[in-house]
Amino acid sequence: MMGSENDDESHLHSSKEDMENLFLREDGDPLTRSHVNGDKSNSNYRSAMSTLSDSRHPSIVVTPADSDPLFAPPSYYRESRSPRSKPNGGDRGSSYLEPPSYADVIFSPFDDISEINGSEDGGSRHSQSSDSLSRSPSSLSSDYIKITVSNPQKEQEATNSMIPGGSTYITYQITTRTNLSEYGGSEFSVRRRFRDIVTLADRLAESYRGFCIPPRPDKSVVESQVMQKQEFVEQRRVALEKYLRRLVAHPVIRNSDELKVFLQAQGKLPLATSTDVASRMLDGAVKLPKQLFGEGGGASSVEVVQPARGGRDFLRLFKELRQSVSNDWGGSKPPVVEEDKEFLEKKEKMYDLEQQIINASQQAESLVKAQQDMGETMGEMGLAFIKLTKFENEEAVFNSQRARANDMKNFATSAVKASRFYRELNSQTVKHLDTLHDYLGLMMAVQGAFADRSSALLTVQTLLSELSSLGARAEKLEAASSKVFGGDKSRIKKIEELKETIKVTEDSKNVAIREYEQIKENNWCEVERLDRERRADFLNMMKGFVVNQVGYAEKIANVWTKVAEETSQYGRESS
Amino acid sequence: MESTTEQPRNISGSMQSPRSPSSQPYLSVSVTDPVKLGNGVQAYISYRVITKTNLPEYQGPEKIVIRRYSDFVWLRDRLFEKYKGIFIPPLPEKSAVEKFRFSAEFIEMRRAALDIFVNRIALHPELQQSEDLRTFLQADEETMDRFRFQETGIFKKPADLMQMFRDVQSKVSDAVLGKEKPVEETTADYEKLKHYIFELENHLAEAQKHAYRLVKRHRELGQSLLDFGKAIKLLGACEGEPTGKAFSDLGTKSELLSIKLQKEAQQVLMNFEEPLKDYVRYVQSIKATIAERGTAFKQHCELAETTKLKEINLDKLMLTRSDKVGEAEIEYREIKAESEEATRRFERIVKRMEEEIVRFQEQKTEEMGVAFHQFAKGQARLANSVADAWRSLLPKLEASAAV
Numbered sequence: 001m002m003g004s005e006n007d008d009e010s011h012l013h014s015s016k017e018d019m020e021n022l023f024l025r026e027d028g029d030p031l032t033r034s035h036v037n038g039d040k041s042n043s044n045y046r047s048a049m050s051t052l053s054d055s056r057h058p059s060i061v062v063t064p065a066d067s068d069p070l071f072a073p074p075s076y077y078r079e080s081r082s083p084r085s086k087p088n089g090g091d092r093g094s095s096y097l098e099p100p101s102y103a104d105v106i107f108s109p110f111d112d113i114s115e116i117n118g119s120e121d122g123g124s125r126h127s128q129s130s131d132s133l134s135r136s137p138s139s140l141s142s143d144y145i146k147i148t149v150s151n152p153q154k155e156q157e158a159t160n161s162m163i164p165g166g167s168t169y170i171t172y173q174i175t176t177r178t179n180l181s182e183y184g185g186s187e188f189s190v191r192r193r194f195r196d197i198v199t200l201a202d203r204l205a206e207s208y209r210g211f212c213i214p215p216r217p218d219k220s221v222v223e224s225q226v227m228q229k230q231e232f233v234e235q236r237r238v239a240l241e242k243y244l245r246r247l248v249a250h251p252v253i254r255n256s257d258e259l260k261v262f263l264q265a266q267g268k269l270p271l272a273t274s275t276d277v278a279s280r281m282l283d284g285a286v287k288l289p290k291q292l293f294g295e296g297g298g299a300s301s302v303e304v305v306q307p308a309r310g311g312r313d314f315l316r317l318f319k320e321l322r323q324s325v326s327n328d329w330g331g332s333k334p335p336v337v338e339e340d341k342e343f344l345e346k347k348e349k350m351y352d353l354e355q356q357i358i359n360a361s362q363q364a365e366s367l368v369k370a371q372q373d374m375g376e377t378m379g380e381m382g383l384a385f386i387k388l389t390k391f392e393n394e395e396a397v398f399n400s401q402r403a404r405a406n407d408m409k410n411f412a413t414s415a416v417k418a419s420r421f422y423r424e425l426n427s428q429t430v431k432h433l434d435t436l437h438d439y440l441g442l443m444m445a446v447q448g449a450f451a452d453r454s455s456a457l458l459t460v461q462t463l464l465s466e467l468s469s470l471g472a473r474a475e476k477l478e479a480a481s482s483k484v485f486g487g488d489k490s491r492i493k494k495i496e497e498l499k500e501t502i503k504v505t506e507d508s509k510n511v512a513i514r515e516y517e518q519i520k521e522n523n524w525c526e527v528e529r530l531d532r533e534r535r536a537d538f539l540n541m542m543k544g545f546v547v548n549q550v551g552y553a554e555k556i557a558n559v560w561t562k563v564a565e566e567t568s569q570y571g572r573e574s575s
Numbered sequence: 576m577e578s579t580t581e582q583p584r585n586i587s588g589s590m591q592s593p594r595s596p597s598s599q600p601y602l603s604v605s606v607t608d609p610v611k612l613g614n615g616v617q618a619y620i621s622y623r624v625i626t627k628t629n630l631p632e633y634q635g636p637e638k639i640v641i642r643r644y645s646d647f648v649w650l651r652d653r654l655f656e657k658y659k660g661i662f663i664p665p666l667p668e669k670s671a672v673e674k675f676r677f678s679a680e681f682i683e684m685r686r687a688a689l690d691i692f693v694n695r696i697a698l699h700p701e702l703q704q705s706e707d708l709r710t711f712l713q714a715d716e717e718t719m720d721r722f723r724f725q726e727t728g729i730f731k732k733p734a735d736l737m738q739m740f741r742d743v744q745s746k747v748s749d750a751v752l753g754k755e756k757p758v759e760e761t762t763a764d765y766e767k768l769k770h771y772i773f774e775l776e777n778h779l780a781e782a783q784k785h786a787y788r789l790v791k792r793h794r795e796l797g798q799s800l801l802d803f804g805k806a807i808k809l810l811g812a813c814e815g816e817p818t819g820k821a822f823s824d825l826g827t828k829s830e831l832l833s834i835k836l837q838k839e840a841q842q843v844l845m846n847f848e849e850p851l852k853d854y855v856r857y858v859q860s861i862k863a864t865i866a867e868r869g870t871a872f873k874q875h876c877e878l879a880e881t882t883k884l885k886e887i888n889l890d891k892l893m894l895t896r897s898d899k900v901g902e903a904e905i906e907y908r909e910i911k912a913e914s915e916e917a918t919r920r921f922e923r924i925v926k927r928m929e930e931e932i933v934r935f936q937e938q939k940t941e942e943m944g945v946a947f948h949q950f951a952k953g954q955a956r957l958a959n960s961v962a963d964a965w966r967s968l969l970p971k972l973e974a975s976a977a978v
Contacts, residue, residue, distance in 0.1 A: 381785035557958035570944030
């Protein structure tokens with residue numbers, strides 16, 4: 001129920017698509033005014049905007065983010081109200097401004113708003129946007145990039161072994177349509193398998209520490225039989241598409257080399273897989289024994305820029321673990337503490353927020369199910385009455401039966417109509433409330449960003465304490481050495497080596513601190529951006545949800561009002 | 576046993592518009608004030624039955640008695656016995672589920688159904704003259720208890736024993752006469768009617784099933800709106816402005832609508848699903864009448880056969896100038912009288928059913944019309960509240976979004 005509908009694709013060919021399209025801003029562009037410039041791709045939007053300016057309902061503002069025919073030409077608004085009479089009269093003459101009726105609006109399913117690559121990065125201060133949501137289209141430049149994942153195919157693993165029939169896997173066609181100049185072309189496709197996505201995600205995680213990187217789809221621990229099943233493949237295809245679209249929606253990650261390579265490079269994905277990285281680092285393997293014995297070499301500054309990982313970073317992991325334990329027990333006070341109260345508060349808040357989003361998204365699912373059930377049962381009841389109608393008509397002996405059959409028919413067809421409306425309402429509701437689900441993923445991304453910060457801090461702390469212990473050792477050695485008359489050759493040599501190590505470690509420490517600061521900066525920007533986007537997205541979601549409910553409630557009310565009128569000769573007794 | 580066929584008076588009851596001047600005969604009944612009496616397993620509900628009338632057969636203009644469900648059952652059974660051919664109004668079911676038996680909803684539904692039951696009787700041209708009705712409406716509780724106990728007691732009344740005997744007798748004569756198939760009417764119209772009634776029950780039962788489910792759906796939607804509203808409010812508390820306020824408003828509206836949905840669920844139950852159930856019960860009552868007619872027809876046929884046989888026998892005896900003629904003649908006359916009585920009974924049933932069917936169809940068209948009307952009104956009202964509630968949020972949402 002919460003998945004995207006596959007018939008979305010068929011709606012892409014309407015002119016709506018232009019309106020829905022992604023008006024991305026490139027980084028660094030000055031903020032374009034919210035009023036439209038002369039871009040061809042904006043023509044539809046512009047016409048919608050201009051007609052709207054003479055709308056009589058200035059309180060309703062259009063933003064292309066939700067600019068499906070919902071709000072387009074004001075001819076959709078009816079001036080006379082639906083049959084339901086209001087006590088203070090619905091005349092045009094009255095000073096009471098009738099709210100617009102949404103019953104006549106044609107609700108059509110629109111492409112997932114959340115997947116539209118509208119962008120907003122830092123610095124979007126609109127002077128005067130009557131244009132509500134900062135989300136959308138002040139970014140009216142003509143850049144766009146759209147990703148589609150399709151065409152899953154089974155392929156054979158090429159094996160060098162003599163054993164016939166290697167394992168199979170699924171590849172997906174990833175099509176990019178864009179007019180960005182960094183990509184050499186406007187439309188291109190590559191074939192990738194899920195493993196490639198994992199690689200992409202891992203490389204991005206390394207390169208963009210501190211950023212809120214959208215989480216990739218889960219690896220599924222299922223049997224290979226299930227992997228082949230169409231349902232599973234389809235689910236995965238949808239998930240991949242969502243993931244890639246989110247990536248290109250991110251203002252920074254969109255420009256990453258890793259992503260570009262992923263989307264464009266034909267054939268095998270030219271990104272280092274995680275196992276490759278491990279083996280690459282092992283060419284420092286010659287240092288390994290020394291590291292294992294805790295002497296010589298310090299952590300190289302290259303390595304320091306990455307969090308410690310299993311396998312090659314064995315020693316570093318151990319040290320950092322020791323440090324974090326010491327931190328936890330408050331053994332020795334770490335020289336650099338997470339003093340940033342603001343950060344800690346923010347972290348708390350984010351955690352709370354996440355819990356509430358989880359809760360809300362669960363209740364949203366229940367709501368959707370309840371609406372669905374209502375529609376279904378209403379329809380089934382309608383059908384049962386239609387059968388009854390047919391029966392009475394066939395067997396009618398008396399006129400009273402024919403009259404009753406007639407009443408029943410009106411009733412039944414109305415019930416079926418109402419049922420249809422409930423179901424349409426629901427499919428729209430799903431799309432709106434999906435925003436909640438989307439944000440669950442994004443909250444995970446925030447956690448990842450915060451985790452990057454913590455691990456970078458831990459690295460700094462570890463290095464600092466290592467420095468201090470190295471320094472202490474040097475002092476001891478020097479003290480001991482000075483006691484020996486004429487110099488202690490072996491000790492002096494050791495002191496020199498130690499000083500070398502200290503220097504290297506000092507450098508690493510500085511790098512680590514820089515890294516940590518950078519990550520803090522990234523964190524802050526990302527969280528700001530996320531808060532802003534979330535605010536806009538949630539408001540959009542609410543608006544969409546509410547407008548939807550109003551529109552369909554009006555339609556359903558009309559249906560039943562008609563039936564009530566047609567049966568008004570019955571029931572002289574008041575309810 | 577049965578009252579002679581009088582010209583039915585045009586008595587108005589409480590179900591019609593109360594415009595009757597006091598000179599016109601009227602009989603109006605209401606069943607009210609359910610009260611739980613007794614303890615534990617023996618607990619039951621009692622109702623106040625108020626009768627207002629100006630008919631001379633009744634003891635005065637107003638009478639109030641206390642009755643319980645089994646008293647209503649007694650009345651129905653008596654009427655069924657005595658007024659064969661008439662579709663006796665149905666009673667609401669005895670509830671099997673213990674827990675539900677004393678819920679406010681169930682009690683109210685039952686009270687309403689019992690009220691309708693008595694009033695239908697009071698409005699029926701023949702049934703309204705029943706002595707049993709008068710007993711039911713006027714007797715004090717002790718008398719009523721006695722009557723009721725008689726009916727449900729282990730010892731059957733003599734009349735019942737006679738009936739059982741006759742059934743055995745007719746089975747025997749079947750065997751004697753070499754008939755194995757039961758005797759049934761085979762007129763085309765009656766066949767059509769029977770087929771109609773049996774099919775109708777199936778269709779109605781299905782419609783009623785869905786109507787009941789629809790009530791549940793209303794409740795479920797109400798509940799989910801409540802939960803959703805709460806969750807959204809909590810989410811709003813986490814967010815700063817303006818999202819926070821917007822969420823909070825949304826949540827409040829959602830909770831409000833949840834209440835409306837629960838109310839509508841109750842309305843649909845009382846004003847739509849219950850009439851449908853009543854319709855089903857009515858059809859079942861008609862089936863019982865059809866069964867009665869079948870029995871009556873069989874008796875009429877068999878007694879006619881037996882009479883013929885006796886006649887033949889008598890003629891034979893008369894020809895042979897046997898001294899058994901006298902005896903035979905008496906037997907013949909008795910059987911003939913019984914046979915004519917059985918035929919009369921059967922024909923009365925047929926005639927009544929013809930009238931009843933017309934009444935039934937008209938009544939049901941009216942009642943279903945009302946039910947449809949109530950349902951549609953309720954749904955329209957609900958949908959309009961929903962639209963209004965959500966619509967009221969829009970200006971604020973717009974304002975928040977513009978910030």
